[in-house]
Amino acid sequence: MSKTVLITGASSGIGKATAIHFQQQGWNVIATMRSPEKDTELNKLENLQLEKLDVLDVSSIEQAILNGIAKFGKIDALVNNAGYGAYGPLESFPRENIIRQFNTNVIGLMDVTKTIIPHFRQNKDGVIVNISSIGGQMTFALGSLYHGTKFAVEGISESLHFEMKEIGVKVKIVEPGFIATDFGSRSFDFQAGNIEDYQPLIGALMKQWQNPNNIVSQPSLVAEVIFNAVTDGTNQLRYRAGEDADFLLDSRKKMTDTAFFEMMNKQLGN
Numbered sequence: 001m002s003k004t005v006l007i008t009g010a011s012s013g014i015g016k017a018t019a020i021h022f023q024q025q026g027w028n029v030i031a032t033m034r035s036p037e038k039d040t041e042l043n044k045l046e047n048l049q050l051e052k053l054d055v056l057d058v059s060s061i062e063q064a065i066l067n068g069i070a071k072f073g074k075i076d077a078l079v080n081n082a083g084y085g086a087y088g089p090l091e092s093f094p095r096e097n098i099i100r101q102f103n104t105n106v107i108g109l110m111d112v113t114k115t116i117i118p119h120f121r122q123n124k125d126g127v128i129v130n131i132s133s134i135g136g137q138m139t140f141a142l143g144s145l146y147h148g149t150k151f152a153v154e155g156i157s158e159s160l161h162f163e164m165k166e167i168g169v170k171v172k173i174v175e176p177g178f179i180a181t182d183f184g185s186r187s188f189d190f191q192a193g194n195i196e197d198y199q200p201l202i203g204a205l206m207k208q209w210q211n212p213n214n215i216v217s218q219p220s221l222v223a224e225v226i227f228n229a230v231t232d233g234t235n236q237l238r239y240r241a242g243e244d245a246d247f248l249l250d251s252r253k254k255m256t257d258t259a260f261f262e263m264m265n266k267q268l269g270n
């Protein structure tokens with residue numbers, strides 16, 4: 001019998017590529033998104049069920065999971081992918097944007113996970129993949145919100161893996177580097193604000209991110225890493241995706257805080 005994966009944020013980018021990859025590997029896919037009526041591509045694929053799921057709406061989470069189990073009988077893996085980036089000086093952020101960032105990337109991820117765990121516990125089986133980021137292990141300037149959420153995802157996942165072991169469930173963390181998706185455009189909440197003191201840093205960060213020498217990977221590469229994390233049968237917790245992820249996270253591990261921050265500041269021209 002084919003296995004089944006439920007993916008959040010499958011409307012674009014990494015989530016969509018992951019839905020396609022699992023489907024191509026013979027899995028049943030519950031591709032969840034806020035607006036399934038806008039999809040024009042995934043609904044053509046066999047053994048793929050579109051479900052409405054907004055991670056900020058607990059009843060939509062419960063319903064999508066129930067519908068998925070009713071359709072395919074069982075869910076074997078969950079990919080918590082839905083999320084977006086909020087960047088800018090902390091001072092520039094309205095409180096609602098701060099709450100929305102943490103509710104989406106952290107509380108939403110916990111709500112989806114908490115809702116599916118009883119099913120996994122009953123089956124004594126399941127894999128939970130949480131999409132973190134290189135930004136869950138290191139930070140770029142002006143990312144106190146985004147990195148706050150991804151550091152939280154790392155801590156939540158790492159601790160959760162101990163209790164999930166008790167019920168036969170694996171937890172995996174995937175840390176992509178820069179990936180060509182809607183992350184930097186439609187999904188980006190950038191609040192530059194109008195405080196003069198921060199504008200040079202904002203300009204320097206934009207220049208650093210737009211450097212044509214940056215390595216940017218395709219979402220299909222992350223999809224392959226996620227598939228491997230779900231199917232490799234090991235207890236490995238962390239997986240990186242992208243050459244830049246390897247370079248940056250190896251550097252972060254090898255260097256002292258001071259040396260690493262000096263390197264990052266140099267890239268910002270400081």
Ligand SMILES: NC(=O)c1ccc[n+]([C@@H]2O[C@H](COP(=O)([O-])OP(=O)(O)OC[C@H]3O[C@@H](n4cnc5c(N)ncnc54)[C@H](OP(=O)(O)O)[C@@H]3O)[C@@H](O)[C@H]2O)c1
Binds near residue numbers: 008009053084186
């Ligand atoms: N791209 C990168 O460089 C990069 C690097 C590291 C980690 N990541 C992580 O990868 C994940 C996916 O991002 P992406 O790069 O693929 O960007 P993306 O193409 O913009 O996809 C983001 C997805 O999250 C969904 N989403 C946002 N808020 C949601 C909510 N409240 N409920 C349900 N879905 C919601 C979006 O749905 P709508 O279509 O409805 O907006 C969209 O499907 C995120 O967790 C991100 O932090 C990305």
